[in-house]
Amino acid sequence: xxxxxxxxxxxxxxxxxxxxxxxxxxDPAMVRYQAGIKRSGYTFAExxxxxxxxxxxxxxxxxxxxxxxxxxxxxxxGTAKSCASCHGKxxxxxxxVGAHYPKFDKGxxxxxxxxQRINICRVQAMAAPEWKYESEPLxxxxxxxxxxxxxxxxxxxxxxxxxxxxxxxxRFYFERRGLNDVACSHCHVDNWGRHIRTELLSxxxxxGFPSYRLKWQKLGSLHRRLAGCNEEIRAEPYPLGSFEYVAxxxxxxxxxxxxxxxxxxxxx
Amino acid sequence: MPTPKVKFNETxxxxxxxxxxxxxxxxxxxxQRKDAAGKVIARKIINTFTVTLNGKPLFSAxxxxxxxxxxxxxxxxxxxxxxTLDFTWIDDDGxxxxxxxxxxxx
Numbered sequence: 001x002x003x004x005x006x007x008x009x010x011x012x013x014x015x016x017x018x019x020x021x022x023x024x025x026x027d028p029a030m031v032r033y034q035a036g037i038k039r040s041g042y043t044f045a046e047x048x049x050x051x052x053x054x055x056x057x058x059x060x061x062x063x064x065x066x067x068x069x070x071x072x073x074x075x076x077x078g079t080a081k082s083c084a085s086c087h088g089k090x091x092x093x094x095x096x097v098g099a100h101y102p103k104f105d106k107g108x109x110x111x112x113x114x115x116q117r118i119n120i121c122r123v124q125a126m127a128a129p130e131w132k133y134e135s136e137p138l139x140x141x142x143x144x145x146x147x148x149x150x151x152x153x154x155x156x157x158x159x160x161x162x163x164x165x166x167x168x169x170x171r172f173y174f175e176r177r178g179l180n181d182v183a184c185s186h187c188h189v190d191n192w193g194r195h196i197r198t199e200l201l202s203x204x205x206x207x208g209f210p211s212y213r214l215k216w217q218k219l220g221s222l223h224r225r226l227a228g229c230n231e232e233i234r235a236e237p238y239p240l241g242s243f244e245y246v247a248x249x250x251x252x253x254x255x256x257x258x259x260x261x262x263x264x265x266x267x268x
Numbered sequence: 269m270p271t272p273k274v275k276f277n278e279t280x281x282x283x284x285x286x287x288x289x290x291x292x293x294x295x296x297x298x299x300q301r302k303d304a305a306g307k308v309i310a311r312k313i314i315n316t317f318t319v320t321l322n323g324k325p326l327f328s329a330x331x332x333x334x335x336x337x338x339x340x341x342x343x344x345x346x347x348x349x350x351x352t353l354d355f356t357w358i359d360d361d362g363x364x365x366x367x368x369x370x371x372x373x374x
Contacts (some may be wrong), residue, residue: 058289060337063293214336219294
């Protein structure tokens, strides 16, 4: 009896490790979610979550895409223009655009992300008020525009005028911060594929954002996720749309270079 | 105003099993969260979802507070007759969100 108990305990001890989502790098279905050693967050997601992303009807982020599509042709502001007045059909004019953001904007004199580009358009071309960061219309429009680049590899310019932002983003990434005294790199460079308690660490690739996060029960921007990361390591988050997060977004986009844009992705 | 959507094979063969996919854009506020001031946020969920074929009940579901936002309900039925599928989502505040689709059985 005792021997049986010991045997059972031993079996439990050496039994299968934590059940991670299945992932085989040679699986044809997984090839498009990798670029060399880089792996999209999709490959770290549970099969059920992947299935939600794969089916455009079941992907809840599509609700925001549909809102964005309506907003695209809604005239607003002093000039009574809509996005469509200048840019025509988003399917043509915005194809591949989102894959190159954040980028240096001559008019603004700084590196801006897609959200900020949309707001500059609203103020300058439409004479309409800016949308608040993380507001429903801005999320909807960003997702709609970024989705036109779905399947296009991420490619950002980090040289020339964008270089200072890239350097700042890189410094941020490797800098210890918060009460836990950890940097982004500790989880997402040194330990991806391992567990932090029950949590499987991904490579922290940004190619799927804006992303529907099941935990949030809604769609959210990359900056919201970054603020969440900072809170988890007990650091004070920066404001959404701040210099620090745009610089970090540029660095993250450079890290994800070669991976295909997956917007709108679904993550746990 | 939530915007429901549905998707299914609208021209199935007689006897074919049809999968109906539905989703509605809704917060499904559980009634168990508190706002920044500590006050309970009132419950507001889709509590009932019904589908009728030519006025006869085909499928119905009672939804509970633990069901996530933007509830997606998928179900199967055997195509026997054509007609109109009426989808109704009923909100806690009494609002009804509806959608009608024709189905032709060949």
